[in-house]
Amino acid sequence: MPLEIPKDKWPGSVRTVTLGAAAAEGGTRTKTVTIGGQTAMPYLHFEASPPHPPAVAVEIKSRPPEDWSPLLLEAWGELVNDPAAWAKKAEEIGADLIVLALTLADRPEEAVNVVQSVLRATGVPLIVWGPGQAEKDNELLVPVAEAAKGERLVLGICEDKNYRTIVAAAMANGHLVQARTPMDVNLSKQLNILISDMGMPKDRIIMDPTTGALGYGIEYGYSVMERLRLAALQGDAMTQSPMIVTPGFEAWKTKEAKVGSGVPEAWGDWKERSVNWETITAITLLESGADIVVLRYPESVARVKQAIQELMTA
Amino acid sequence: MALTGIQIYKLLPQTNCKECGFPTCLAFAMKLAAKQVELSACPYVSEESKKQLAESSAPPIRLVTLKGVDVEAKAGNEICLYRHEKTFYHKPGLFIRVRASDPDLAKKVAAADAYKVNYVGIELTIDGFAVVADSDLATAIQTIRSISKRPLILIGDPAALQAGLAACRGETPLLYAADASNADPMAELAKSHPAALAVKAESLEALADLTQRIQAKGVQDMVLDLDGNTLGEWLVRSTQVRRLALKNFRPLGYPVLAFPCDAKDEAIAAAQAIAKYAGFIVLNEFKPELLYPLLVLRENIYTDPQKPIQVQPGLYEINQPKPDSPVLVTTNFSITYFSVANEVEGSGLPAWLVVTDAEGMSVLTAWAAGKFDAERIAKAVKTFNVASKVTRKRLVIPGHVAVLSGELEAELPDWEIRVGPREAVDLPAFMKQALN
Numbered sequence: 001m002p003l004e005i006p007k008d009k010w011p012g013s014v015r016t017v018t019l020g021a022a023a024a025e026g027g028t029r030t031k032t033v034t035i036g037g038q039t040a041m042p043y044l045h046f047e048a049s050p051p052h053p054p055a056v057a058v059e060i061k062s063r064p065p066e067d068w069s070p071l072l073l074e075a076w077g078e079l080v081n082d083p084a085a086w087a088k089k090a091e092e093i094g095a096d097l098i099v100l101a102l103t104l105a106d107r108p109e110e111a112v113n114v115v116q117s118v119l120r121a122t123g124v125p126l127i128v129w130g131p132g133q134a135e136k137d138n139e140l141l142v143p144v145a146e147a148a149k150g151e152r153l154v155l156g157i158c159e160d161k162n163y164r165t166i167v168a169a170a171m172a173n174g175h176l177v178q179a180r181t182p183m184d185v186n187l188s189k190q191l192n193i194l195i196s197d198m199g200m201p202k203d204r205i206i207m208d209p210t211t212g213a214l215g216y217g218i219e220y221g222y223s224v225m226e227r228l229r230l231a232a233l234q235g236d237a238m239t240q241s242p243m244i245v246t247p248g249f250e251a252w253k254t255k256e257a258k259v260g261s262g263v264p265e266a267w268g269d270w271k272e273r274s275v276n277w278e279t280i281t282a283i284t285l286l287e288s289g290a291d292i293v294v295l296r297y298p299e300s301v302a303r304v305k306q307a308i309q310e311l312m313t314a
Numbered sequence: 315m316a317l318t319g320i321q322i323y324k325l326l327p328q329t330n331c332k333e334c335g336f337p338t339c340l341a342f343a344m345k346l347a348a349k350q351v352e353l354s355a356c357p358y359v360s361e362e363s364k365k366q367l368a369e370s371s372a373p374p375i376r377l378v379t380l381k382g383v384d385v386e387a388k389a390g391n392e393i394c395l396y397r398h399e400k401t402f403y404h405k406p407g408l409f410i411r412v413r414a415s416d417p418d419l420a421k422k423v424a425a426a427d428a429y430k431v432n433y434v435g436i437e438l439t440i441d442g443f444a445v446v447a448d449s450d451l452a453t454a455i456q457t458i459r460s461i462s463k464r465p466l467i468l469i470g471d472p473a474a475l476q477a478g479l480a481a482c483r484g485e486t487p488l489l490y491a492a493d494a495s496n497a498d499p500m501a502e503l504a505k506s507h508p509a510a511l512a513v514k515a516e517s518l519e520a521l522a523d524l525t526q527r528i529q530a531k532g533v534q535d536m537v538l539d540l541d542g543n544t545l546g547e548w549l550v551r552s553t554q555v556r557r558l559a560l561k562n563f564r565p566l567g568y569p570v571l572a573f574p575c576d577a578k579d580e581a582i583a584a585a586q587a588i589a590k591y592a593g594f595i596v597l598n599e600f601k602p603e604l605l606y607p608l609l610v611l612r613e614n615i616y617t618d619p620q621k622p623i624q625v626q627p628g629l630y631e632i633n634q635p636k637p638d639s640p641v642l643v644t645t646n647f648s649i650t651y652f653s654v655a656n657e658v659e660g661s662g663l664p665a666w667l668v669v670t671d672a673e674g675m676s677v678l679t680a681w682a683a684g685k686f687d688a689e690r691i692a693k694a695v696k697t698f699n700v701a702s703k704v705t706r707k708r709l710v711i712p713g714h715v716a717v718l719s720g721e722l723e724a725e726l727p728d729w730e731i732r733v734g735p736r737e738a739v740d741l742p743a744f745m746k747q748a749l750n
């Protein structure tokens with residue numbers, strides 16, 4: 001029998017956003033990454049194929065991480081002492097983007113140096129996170145923004161308490177911003193409004209709706225992302241930014257991923273469980289609309305990239 | 315599609331005899347449409363009308379129940395595409411694939427069947443076995459039945475399945491699978507046992523034709539195999555089936571069966587199947603490190619978005635605390651409570667745990683929402699009479715809400731307030747070192 005498949009026709013679409021700038025546009029990237037542009041819910045090819053695949057970012061730190069799982073430290077080995085080499089390796093294993101997380105211990109000139117050395121070592125676009133304390137974020141991200149003028153970095157993480165200085169620095173130097181709100185559709189919209197009211201072009205904002213890890217609140221993130229994406233397709237301009245989420249950070253915070261001994265036997269092999277934890281968190285968020293997933297473990301990167309390739313073909 | 319009051323009225327006798335307790339047939343029809351009365355209240359509805367009314371009130375996705383020996387797995391009866399619209403109801407069953415020819419069958423079944431894992435106080439297990447009839451099925455089923463009571467999916471051709479069915483009388487297994495070439499004998503088997511029947515075709519059109527053909531043979535309980543090769547293809551088909559079913563397209567109004575066991579990355583395909591509408595899921599083998607995250611994902615996706623999973627506020631005793639054991643305070647969000655309780659319990663150290671009523675929110679969420687502040691904590695300590703149980707008034711608060719310590723000292727002047735670590739994992743070490 002001939003079937004008539006019900007199709008949604010949406011008036012709105014996700015904004016197209018490009019990260020990184022090549023020499024011709026005033027940067028030094030050999031690759032740029034474009035995300036967004038969807039006119040349908042995730043991977044519903046029978047309505048409209050997504051024009052761009054989602055991107056996989058790998059998170060590295062300016063200094064050797066102190067609270068990371070031993071599995072992560074083992075996987076990256078000596079590289080954690082050398083952000084440039086670490087970033088290069090991440091690019092080699094398939095990262096579309098690098099996230100460089102600065103720490104509280106960094107001084108402004110150190111932050112600038114590490115950003116520049118990572119830029120020199122890699123060709124992919126760069127996202128730079130401050131350490132997450134408003135004052136320190138401003139102290140580090142402003143000089144970084146100036147030193148990397150024209151690179152179309154993504155600067156983060158803007159929250160309602162500390163977005164002004166970061167947005168101003170991004171605007172003045174041709175960068176993008178990552179706007180984070182705690183799992184709430186209205187808060188996402190509000191922060192987007194505040195940031196665009198400062199004069200930031202909308203195609204330089206990436207929303208971070210925040211998520212929880214598998215087992216630790218992922219269902220809230222999942223549904224908030226679906227609702228944000230539906231709102232975007234319905235034409236709400238303030239929800240039309242592409243979305244970035246941090247399954248690597250969230251998953252590796254859980255006991256399941258962090259701890260290898262003294263846990264229930266029913267949890268199974270530590271390493272496989274941890275990688276599954278990160279990978280499954282990431283894939284679930286991709287299904288609900290993530291445009292960038294930030295990961296930590298090399299094998300998860302390969303698995304998620306393979307999955308994205310499959311999701312993009314139907 | 316549910317009928318309107320007027321449509322229902324047309325199917326009633328229209329005599330206004332009032333025996334149903336309503337003044338007119340129309341009034342009764344309106345109540346029926348609102349599902350506030352039962353059709354049986356009217357003694358005069360014709361058989362034909364009954365049938366039509368039953369059909370229109372049937373759920374858009376048929377509830378299919380597989381039965382083992384006193385153990386069931388149900389799928390179907392879902393009513394939405396996105397979980398925030400209402401909720402997802404029947405968690406997809408996770409089945410482990412085994413082979414009849416496997417010399418280690420008994421061992422493998424025993425390990426998987428005994429598997430139990432605790433997640434926020436809920437005990438999670440697998441749901442059943444999918445048995446490939448690559449040698450004598452009846453013998454394999456007997457072996458399984460000597461170990462496990464869980465429902466079965468039987469995979470094989472009609473002859474093999476027929477032999478197997480003799481070994482599971484009184485059960486409702488799922489037979490896999492009817493396709494265009496064997497639909498008649500398969501339908502016959504499913505009908506005579508009776509069993510549920512998986513149906514398989516290369517396109518949704520062909521699938522819809524086949525389910526109708528099989529239904530005409532008297533089989534009601536069907537399950538759809540979508541046969542998508544890539545994640546993208548499977549997602550598209552599963553979404554299309556869900557959409558059509560929710561629009562009351564009956565030929566595809568059945569639960570979906572997924573085979574992540576045949577995908578490139580089993581974990582990823584299974585995660586997609588859980589989030590995107592599968593009713594039964596077949597996994598390749600029993601691996602705790604895969605099963606545990608999948609079972610947790612299933613709990614998460616199928617949680618009612620309107621109600622966070624919570625525990626009862628109160629004073630909990632861990633490892634038989636004594637009057638000088640420390641008092642810890644946390645919120646009544648299940649995930650929070652169990653992360654703390656499990657850590658302390660695992661350490662063997664005794665403690666009192668005050669679970670405050672934070673409306674089912676995590677520590678920081680509740681703090682940000684004003685549901686976990688000094689006042690509430692103090693109130694809980696008083697309400698649960700904690701002071702009467704301890705000789706040493708020492709209260710440990712979560713590190714994430716260190717800011718509360720000043721106010722709490724004011725609220726509970728005769729208590730010593732201690733700031734604990736931020737994460738529960740670090741609690742045992744803290745209790746050993748800092749609390750002596």
Ligand code: B12
Nearest residue numbers: 182217622644650675676677678679682683712734737738
């Ligand atoms: C899931 C979530 C939600 C869910 C709620 C889930 C729930 N039922 O609680 C939803 C989406 C509803 C939500 C809402 C909000 N949220 Co919220 N949410 C989260 C999220 C992502 C995870 C929280 C979680 O479940 N953690 C897991 C549990 C187990 O952690 P936990 O309770 O803290 O317990 C751990 C420790 O505290 C410790 N511990 C617990 N008890 C004890 C006791 C002792 C003695 C010790 C030593 C340790 C200890 O052990 C546990 C494991 O280590 C976090 C961000 C994040 N990724 O952490 C934001 C977060 C908590 N939310 C936040 C906010 C602001 C909100 C809102 C106010 C936003 C808004 N304005 O609407 C609302 C408030 C709710 C409301 N008004 O109704 C902020 C809080 C910011 C802050 N520092 O104050 C956070 C941190 C996000 C952020 N970065 O901004 N949120």
Ligand code: SF4
Nearest residue numbers: 330331332334339356
């Ligand atoms: S009992 Fe039946 S026929 Fe009589 S009024 Fe009620 S609906 Fe009408």
